[in-house]
Every structure is written in C-alpha cells, then in structure tokens.
Amino acid sequence: MADSTLSLGDAVPATTDALRHSALVRITHWLATVCILALLLSGVEILISHPRFYWGETGNVMTPSLFDLPIPASRPWVNTGYRFVLPDQNGWSRNLHFEAAWAVALTGFVYVIFGLRTRHFRNNLLPAGADLTRRVFWKDVASHLRFQRPDDAEAWSYNVVQRLTYLLVIFVLFPVAIWTGLAMSPAILSVFPILATLLGGHQSARTIHFFVSVLLVLFLVIHVVMVCRAGFRDRMRTMITGRIASQKDYP
C-alpha cells in the first residue's frame, strides 16, 4: 500500500452497499468451483473406461460408434489402438461424481432461488436492452478473443458477452448436464422415460452429457484466463471478501 496516510474513516469497514458480490454469490461460487473440479476429475476417470460415443438407445464395442476419442481406455475390451490399459478407477470416481452432482445441484438450487428473490439475475446478469446490439456484442467478443484487460469500470459490472455467457451456463448448460445425467439412470428412467426418449435414447443422453461437459470446461478455461487478465489478485479478493480493491491500493 503506497498511501500510508489512511484516515480512521478509511479503516472502518465499508458498508454492505460497497460489496461487489453478496455473501451468497461468493459462497455458492466457491462451492460450485469445488464441485465442478470434482465432477471433471471423476468424469474423466469414468469416461476413459469407455471412450466411445453412440447415438440412439444402445451402443457397445460390437456396434459402430458415432465417434471415438483417441485416448487409451481403462478396460481391455475397448479397442483403442493403444497397447496398454489404464488402471480402473471407476469405484471412487462414480461415488465422487454423484456426490458432487448432488452438491452442485443443491448449491445451484439455493443460488437460483436467491437470485430470483434478490433480483440478482435481472439486475446483474440480464443485459440492458440498449446493450443488446450486434455492435456492442461483437465488440465484447473481439475484446474477449484478444484477451484484452477489461477497464476498471468493469470491476463493478459485467459486459454483455459475460452476462450472456453466465446466463447460458446457469440456465442452459447446468440444467442440460443434470438432465442428461439423470437420463443415464435406469431407476430414474423407470419413472420418467421421457428424459431419454426426448433426446433419442440412453446413449444420446450420454453423448450430449459429454458435449455439455466439454462446453463447461471451455467456459472454465476462458473464465479463468479472463480473471487473470483482469487482475488475478484483485478479482480473487473480490470473489472471496466481496470487496473491490479501492484505487488507493494501487501504487
């Protein structure tokens, strides 16, 4: 801190008005982060036991696949072209995957209820009508593609591309991931068969689950890169404490 002449007034904690992120947003953000990392790790472990994808109701090593991932497998009966078989880690991976799925679903439920009640979505995530023009949208996309450092005003708000992406992740990608996950459960399908038939079958659900996961990983990577570009320490501090580093924190 360059400015050592802090007055007493500055030391008094800021009022809640000065919070960039509410406590609930911060807590659910970090709970979701832990869950997503657990889902990603366990999901990859489960995936390598059968890195083939199908469309429709059924598929196995004796049927043609939609596509194969060019990776080795953890089971000997999958012909991957590799001469070795990876260790089978499905036991704990499946347990971790379903536990993290419960945790992220419950976290998401609390977050969405809170977001609707406090108008978090309407006030902070829904783009303003005036911003929903192609010019603004493509300008934001271009600045994202160049990984430009956002200006300081953006510390207090989200740009249009950011808003639309967050809404897509919250209201499309996560719900579809949960839907396609449930559509792989024979017990759930015994009650709601439509969850699979609407998608074209059990194997279609598995394939869509994979693509949604890829999109979520893509989001995660871009999100972290943009956080780094915007200033990793500042953004981390804001997401942990809720407060924005004031100008005097800069030398």
Add this chain to the structure above:
Amino acid sequence: MSAFSRRKLITTGFAAAGGAAGLAEAVRLADRYGLIPPDRGGIYGAGTTLTYASQRLLTRHSLAREFSPSQISKAPFAKLRPFKSQAFDRLRAGGFADWRVDVDGLVARPSSFSMAELRSFPSRSQITQLACEEGWSFIAEWTGVPLSHVLSAAGTLPQARYVVYFSLQPKWWDSIDMADALHPQTLLVHGMNGGELSMGHGGPLRLRVPRQIGYKSVKFITRITLTDSLKQFDKGGKYSWYAGI
C-alpha cells in the same frame, strides 16, 4: 459480550442442537422406511444416501423401460472376465442338469432348486436394457422366473431386509434390498432372445435387476441368502451398493 451477541449465541446454539437432533431423528425414521443404504458411512455416504432415499421414494411403483422386439440389439456384447472352474466345466458337460440354486438364510423352508424346477416355475419375458457402469449398453429379451416367486417358494421371513446372491465365480456376490428383490421385473433369467442364456451372458442362470446398472445383474447364480444385515456380506469394494444411479 453484549446482550445482543449473547442472545444470538444462545439462539444459534439452540438452532444447531435442534438441527442435529432433527437430522438424527430424520435418519432414524428414514432407516425404518428403508431409505438408508448399508454403505451410508464414509465420505461418499451423503451422496449415496441421498440417491438411494430419493430413488426409493420415486421408484416405489415404477417399472424399468421395456422395448419393442425391433429394438433388440443385434450385437449384445457379453463382457466376461475369464475364470477357470472345473465345477463349471463339469456342470456344463452335463447340460447343467445338475446346476442347483440353494435358497437359505431368513426363510421358512431352506430349499434347493434345479434348473428343471426353475424352468417349470411361471416364467416372464421382458425386453429391457442392460447398461454397464462403463457406459455401453444393449437391449435383449430376458426370460426367467421372478425372484419373488422363488423367494415365496422358500417362505421369506418378515425380518428379511436384503437378498444376497452368489456367483459360481470365486469371491463374487452382490445384494439388493427387498424392494428390488420382490420387484416384478427382477428375474432369475435362464433364457435370452428366445434361446438358452449363453455362458457369456451368465448362463445357465443370471439375476437381472433392470432398474439398476449392470454390475448388480450377477452371472452364474448358485446360492441366494436372505438376511437382515449385510455386515458379513461386505464386498469391500469401492463401487456403490445401490446402482440405480
């Protein structure tokens, strides 16, 4: 300590104690209604318990999806870990005429059924999907006797909570609760796609539990035990006991 924070501390303390007591009571009640799985402990206990409890409530009267004959897979993959068994070879040489299934434990009449007896029991055919936890699947028509029929022939005692079923393969067994054991689609299967059940698919006798993932459908069934506790039948594996996923 100000009066306000003391009051807050006391109410928080009461709320926490009340919450803990409420949770303990909820678990006790849930256990009585068969909503707590035997592998409730450990770091994954919360997830597996939530899955089991919610699916037991949801699937009380549900039937696994059945398919039309045209949807039967042309290439049903038979994953079989190779095992050497002189007993199996001898039984196979005799056309499985001497294959028997013992039913014991919490039953009124411990029994032993031959394949001929099992085939003479009322049979049911159903076209259901077998989905392996690895991710692959196939659809086949399975023919067999409902497990509930075999259990009632031996006289299930009211204390029975689980059915443990053993494979001829060494150290291979699994178990289900009574809800799945008495479910009309849970079959002791001896036929597949109109013919005999092949060895690759677990012939001569396999248990099919179509509302759960494939690993609960154990092959080469030789013994069925009814029990009120799975403690002595712990498999020690890392796979979840309940696999409705």
